[in-house]
Amino acid sequence: MKNVSEKNKSAIKLVSLLAAIGAVILIAWQTGIMDRLQDVAAMQEFINSFGMLGYVIFVLVFVAVAVFMLPGAVLTIVAGITFGPVIGGILSLIGATLGAAAAFLVAKYLARDMILKKFKGNAIFDKIDKGVEKNGVSFLILTRLVPVFPFNVQNYAYGLTSLGFAKYTGVSLITMAPGAFIYAFMAGQIVREGISLNLMLQFAAAGIILFLVSLIPKYLAKKKGIDMDELKETS
Template sequence: MGFIFLIVVVLFLANQLGFVRLLTDIENLRHILEDLGWIGYLFFISLSVVVAVFLLPGQFLAIVGGLAYGGLVGGCLTIIGASLGCTISFVIGKFLARDYILQRFKNDATFQKIEKGVQENGISFLIFTRLVPIFPFAIQSYAYALTPMSVKKFSLISFLAMMPASFTYTFMASEIATKGISFSLLIELAIAGIFLSLLSYLPKKISRKINRLDTEYNKMK
């Protein structure tokens, strides 16, 4: 219950102190990061972790990262921060707040869909939901913590599966910041959308390969 109380306190303070408003203010947050210099890298990663753990609105962080640091650096910072955040959330949900989460969310539709998806599709469901954010990013980590999935497998797959979207968002944001809206940019956005859509068909194939490797590894033990 201590962690749950902490979440409630953090959410209350974040609203009262204007932190939630800052997270949705793209231009202001961008200028803050740019003014911090290299320390902004650490601040951005820390911000991503806090957003993931405390279920704060962080849907614009990848865009802000791309605007402030460019596509490559912004993409790297986004994936590092998101990976750390989801892993910490997963560990908290699995080992520290599992009983409360089960009690509080066992009847929640999102949790039930994720649990059912993992049971029926295994790793491919995790890959799919990381590639295509059909469920809120932060909630996903706590939901997956209730499944038998290991921390190592969850962290590695989340990291790899989140990379395409993370770099796509940051590169697109960087392009808008440097070149503005143009016809070529719209073409690039369309290509990026098609690319991400095509990736959503890969999870089952990747999952089968991972499961095959797991089986071979277990046989070698």
């Protein structure tokens, strides 16, 4: 009887999760949010229409993009244009971190069995699982700084590993910070100042920072004996 009860609870969780995902995707499609996520001007207008609540709305959109694996590559750029280079970077980092944390918790606790069944044998999930088992948090740092695996897929994959929530969230926050601030800054400055010599110098400085950050995963890969080419073949 106990096993039957547990199976029923798992089935209810699964049905509820699928219903929630379906509802969000349907609403996003019907309201045009799916199109707006890929249109900077439309997304900016959408966020500004909420006034001061735009800050909260933007973060919630970022979280939804991560949890439901929606297209949201332009969100950091939108933040820089809409809120300015500094506030935009902060909001992007908060949204990305909360979204990554939420997806991690879903995979770790809410829908673990479903995700395990769906992605059993998946090359990316297997690589991340083995990478964490062998190299621990160093593997998370490496894959956050080098996009060998899709960002949204990583969030769920790491939820199935032995990594703890606090460590995962903290490392994700730190490793996502450079990209969040630099891309928001670049977008915001272009809108505010236009193309100028000062802007070019700022871009050059940003490029140097990104280059220095890119050396970290190379160092980790060499130190841990991780073959980056092999990882890229699975992405």
